[in-house]
Amino acid sequence: MEFNADTLEKVDKSRKKRDELRGKVLTLKDLVDYQNGTVASRMIVNTKAGSITLFSFDEDEGLSEHTAPFDAVVTILDGECEVWVQGVTYQMKEGDTIIFPAGIPHALSAVTRFKMSLTMIRENES
Template sequence: MTETGREDIREKVLPVNELIAYQPGTVASRMLVFKKAGTITLFSFDAGEGLSEHTAPYDAVLMVTDGTAEVQIAGTSYTVKTGEMIIMPANKPHAVFAHERFRMILTMIRE
């Protein structure tokens, strides 16, 4: 454990899809890295769940680690599958929707 009470996951081989479980009827998240330079957060989405349209002041990289996601960026819809990623540009409205369960890593890089 670290001084914050969180498990220290540095210098460990991490089974990404085992770090965040699916939870019925919800979107679950687990922040792995929180630094001034950016964040890395794991998400799991149950089928039918999503994140409503919003904007972020920084580019965000969404990488699907399990399943398929629908990502909308400024009104254009994209399908992203296991092993694929998409960069959501800063200040453009975007949303994420799960037609089926999926997991992703979201990396935000601050300028």
């Protein structure tokens, strides 16, 4: 990422939007809108310790198989999806949660439009 005045302004605006959420009761699925034909996201917490990002997936959208350096906790907020963890398939719906283990291949795909919360906690290397 190139850091210039525009980039710094975008980062500052994003941080201010996150700060506006603090100390308020939130309905997570209302904080990210569906967008036709794509995946949308909104980071609501971003610290050295970890992050929480909300995603919306249009029907037939998804994330291809990948790994992450830390456990990833995914909670479905709306709709239905299919996830794969090291070759095992799971059907998930609103209210369901799964933990993708660090370093293990996983992927997901929308069955219907769906929204999810992704929580990543970075390990302290002490």
